[in-house]
Amino acid sequence: xxxxxxxxxxxxxxxxxxxxxxxxxxxxxxxxxxxxxxxxxxxxxxxxxxxxxxxxxxxxxxxxxxxxxxxxxxxxxxxxxxxxxxxxxxxxxxxxxxxxxxxxxxxxxxxxxxxxxxxxxxxxxxxxxxxxxxxxxxxxxxxxxxxxxxxxxxxxxx
Amino acid sequence: xxxxxxxxxxxxxxxxxxxxxxxxxxxxxxxxxxxxxxxxxxxxxxxxxxxxxxxxxxxxxxxxxxxxxxxxxxxxxxxxxxxxxxxxxxxxxxxxxxxxxxxxxxxxxxxxxxxxxxxxxxxxxxxxxxxxxxxxxxxxxxxxxxxxxxxxxxxxxxxxxxxxxxxxxxxxxxxxxx
Amino acid sequence: xxxxxxxxxxxxxxxxxxxxxxxxxxxxxxxxxxxxxxxxxxxxxxxxxxxxxxxxxxxxxxxxxxxxxxxxxxxxxxxxxxxxxxxxxxxxxxxxxxxxxxxxxxxxxxxxxxxxxxxxxxxxxxxxxxxxxxxxxxxxxxxxxxxxxxxxxxxxxxxxxxxxxxxxxxxxxxxxxxxxxxxxxxxxxxxxxxxxxxxxxxxxxxxxxxxxxxxxxxxxxxxxxxxxxxxxxxxxxxxxxxxxxxxxxxxxxxxxxxxxxxxxxxxxxxxxxxxxxxxxxxxxxxxxxxxxxxxxxxxxxxxxxxxxxxxxxxxxxxxxxxxxxxxxx
Numbered sequence: 001x002x003x004x005x006x007x008x009x010x011x012x013x014x015x016x017x018x019x020x021x022x023x024x025x026x027x028x029x030x031x032x033x034x035x036x037x038x039x040x041x042x043x044x045x046x047x048x049x050x051x052x053x054x055x056x057x058x059x060x061x062x063x064x065x066x067x068x069x070x071x072x073x074x075x076x077x078x079x080x081x082x083x084x085x086x087x088x089x090x091x092x093x094x095x096x097x098x099x100x101x102x103x104x105x106x107x108x109x110x111x112x113x114x115x116x117x118x119x120x121x122x123x124x125x126x127x128x129x130x131x132x133x134x135x136x137x138x139x140x141x142x143x144x145x146x147x148x149x150x151x152x153x154x155x156x157x158x
Numbered sequence: 159x160x161x162x163x164x165x166x167x168x169x170x171x172x173x174x175x176x177x178x179x180x181x182x183x184x185x186x187x188x189x190x191x192x193x194x195x196x197x198x199x200x201x202x203x204x205x206x207x208x209x210x211x212x213x214x215x216x217x218x219x220x221x222x223x224x225x226x227x228x229x230x231x232x233x234x235x236x237x238x239x240x241x242x243x244x245x246x247x248x249x250x251x252x253x254x255x256x257x258x259x260x261x262x263x264x265x266x267x268x269x270x271x272x273x274x275x276x277x278x279x280x281x282x283x284x285x286x287x288x289x290x291x292x293x294x295x296x297x298x299x300x301x302x303x304x305x306x307x308x309x310x311x312x313x314x315x316x317x318x319x320x321x322x323x324x325x326x327x328x329x330x331x332x333x334x335x336x
Numbered sequence: 337x338x339x340x341x342x343x344x345x346x347x348x349x350x351x352x353x354x355x356x357x358x359x360x361x362x363x364x365x366x367x368x369x370x371x372x373x374x375x376x377x378x379x380x381x382x383x384x385x386x387x388x389x390x391x392x393x394x395x396x397x398x399x400x401x402x403x404x405x406x407x408x409x410x411x412x413x414x415x416x417x418x419x420x421x422x423x424x425x426x427x428x429x430x431x432x433x434x435x436x437x438x439x440x441x442x443x444x445x446x447x448x449x450x451x452x453x454x455x456x457x458x459x460x461x462x463x464x465x466x467x468x469x470x471x472x473x474x475x476x477x478x479x480x481x482x483x484x485x486x487x488x489x490x491x492x493x494x495x496x497x498x499x500x501x502x503x504x505x506x507x508x509x510x511x512x513x514x515x516x517x518x519x520x521x522x523x524x525x526x527x528x529x530x531x532x533x534x535x536x537x538x539x540x541x542x543x544x545x546x547x548x549x550x551x552x553x554x555x556x557x558x559x560x561x562x563x564x565x566x567x568x569x570x571x572x573x574x575x576x577x578x579x580x581x582x583x584x585x586x587x588x589x590x591x592x593x594x595x596x597x598x599x600x601x602x603x604x605x606x607x608x609x610x611x612x613x614x615x616x617x618x619x620x621x622x623x624x625x626x627x628x629x630x631x632x633x634x635x636x637x638x639x640x641x642x643x644x645x646x647x648x649x650x651x652x653x654x655x656x657x658x659x660x661x662x663x664x665x
């Protein structure tokens with residue numbers, strides 16, 4: 001009986017006060033398509049390929065990324081250009097196989113491949129998830145990824 | 159007034175028709191629904207006699223509470239009508255028709271004594287304007303009919319105690335509920 | 337006033353009140369979603385129109401254009417009737433609620449109530465008690481076990497709480513010495529004459545029972561999502577579902593209006609016109625409903641029954657006895 005009175009007279013007003021307090025707090029909602037959550041610097045999203053400043057490709061098709069890939073998602077075919085430099089004629093990543101572990105960007109000796117912050121690449125056909133070299137060169141972000149520095153640091157240690 | 163007459167006949171048809179359909183229905187839930195229709199029509203008839211209180215009580219007590227309990231029991235037991243076929247009381251044809259004829263003549267006699275003798279149409283019984291409202295009903299209930307009223311309440315109390323006793327679960331030796 | 341004028345005035349009043357109530361129902365859903373969202377640090381609907389104000393229209397259009405599914409096992413006639421049976425009583429109880437003081441237009445005094453019955457409160461209770469049929473029949477006719485359980489629960493719950501619901505206002509009737517809603521409002525002419533201050537326990541009991549009667553959280557056992565899918569609503573879809581939905585919100589508004597009339601002084605209030613005061617009070621009562629939903633978790637079924645019969649019912653009886661005793665003193 002006493003417990004019941006205590007519940008009604010103390011616990012109930014307390015609970016109502018708590019909810020009332022929360023009524024005036026700022027909503028935590030992100031209006032997703034309009035505003036996006038800021039990403040963590042190490043977030044691993046869609047891959048992109050880097051170029052040198054003069055526009056030539058960094059990738060030399062060494063195959064280390066493919067070797068490092070635990071999901072076997074990378075396929076590449078090498079070729080030589082007229083100056084005798086190696087480059088990748090075909091460079092494809094199957095994004096449905098990819099587990100976004102980031103081993104490829106750590107393995108790359110030329111700092112050519114990175115995982116960007118892009119995550120909106122849904123599609124309705126499976127074939128469109130095999131990203132080719134042109135697509136990955138195109139979706140290079142304008143801002144440099146801060147993760148590059150971290151990679152360089154890690155490489156110096158090992 | 160014309161409107162009153164129209165409403166009276168509509169409600170009378172619903173009240174009698176609902177009662178008849180209630181008996182004829184094989185599905186118990188449909189029976190209960192027709193009974194509700196009949197009760198609501200009766201309540202409207204009471205309201206027409208300016209006995210608002212009686213009409214409201216009819217709906218609150220019967221339509222609102224008792225028939226809900228009827229429905230409740232029917233739904234709990236999930237009666238769907240067919241099972242009653244064999245369980246019907248086996249009355250002889252003579253008894254059936256005999257009873258029907260007796261009831262029919264009773265009704266005829268009642269109607270004859272009231273309507274066709276002209277006692278209603280010629281000399282309408284004058285009632286107070288607040289007849290059937292809260293105050294007159296309460297005054298009668300707590301003065302003239304106080305003893306029957308208290309008797310009824312005791313009867314209901316006994317019924318409640320009996321219901322509680324029957325619904326109460328028995329405890330076994332260890333004090334657990336079975 | 338002649339019969340024709342009376343009929344016209346009544347027709348106008350009925351039309352206006354039904355329209356306002358239906359609008360209120362539509363935007364009560366908006367209010368609930370918006371407020372509940374803010375209680376939970378969300379924004380609530382904000383896409384359809386400014387502040388999501390057109391959301392009810394979008395919802396209505398969506399619901400109407402959905403497929404109307406009737407289960408194979410359903411009792412077709414009852415299944416079709418149940419939503420209507422549950423919706424009409426919700427609207428009927430507005431017939432005796434006075435929304436404003438008597439208006440005088442063209443030397444004609446117009447009561448701002450559809451019908452000033454001398455048993456107004458009893459009419460409200462009679463009509464509310466019929467509302468349970470819609471739910472019970474919906475649960476029974478759908479031919480699904482979840483619906484049936486929801487229907488059985490709701491009938492048991494509504495019968496149990498109706499007793500305390502009725503008793504909770506007897507204190508007010510004893511003090512006011514009338515059953516007419518109009519006279520009740522006229523008696524609450526100053527703030528301390530409001531029956532909420534003269535009958536505080538009665539008001540608390542009334543609110544608790546009213547929440548249970550309208551099947552709202554924390555007493556929303558008939559449609560307990562976590563156990564019964566959606567209770568009596570499980571098999572319903574399209575327009576019929578929306579009728580049940582409207583019935584729930586119309587019931588909420590009806591109960592708010594009745595509570596305002598009985599306990600919160602109806603249209604009485606200073607400065608502002610009477611019907612504005614009435615609207616404000618009903619609005620705050622609705623907000624309180626939503627506040628309760630945001631705060632309290634759902635009761636377990638046996639707790640609900642225990643609470644109804646072992647706490648509310650004795651308290652209501654005690655309230656009636658004490659009030660009667662003090663009144664006689």
